[in-house]
Amino acid sequence: MDWNGLVVTICSVVARRSDLKLIVTSATMDSTKFSSFFGNVPTFTIPGRTFPVETFFSKNVCEDYVDGAVKQVGRHRLHYLYLSHSSFKN
The missing domain is CATH 1.20.5 (Single alpha-helices involved in coiled-coils or other helix-helix interfaces)
Known part of the structure; x- marks a missing residue:
């Protein structure tokens, strides 16, 4: 599933399940935009390490x-x- 499809799915599920708690992790996602899109939901930043690729x-x-x-x-x-x-x- 691509990112856009995932966001559409999340939107439809969250609209039906207000009790749902969802954790999304991404090293490249713009968390400010994501939070804003979903009604300013809380975000957390966890420091990590990078490795040579x-x-x-x-x-x-x-x-x-x-x-x-x-x-x-x-x-x-x-x-x-x-x-x-x-x-x-x-």
Whole structure:
């Protein structure tokens, strides 16, 4: 479900269930706009940490991106396990 679909769903559920308590978390959402849209609901900011991210691009275009992502994660995990295991031998 995309973000817009989620907001529409939240609006319809909240309109029917005033007792509903909902927690939404997002690292990129503009919480001020979100709060304002839903009637100035309270927001909380929880400090966190950031981690470096590496971006990898596939050399080939895949037809099924979910299958391609799962295979790529598997290959990355095997490579990580290999490196971890080989470091114990040295």
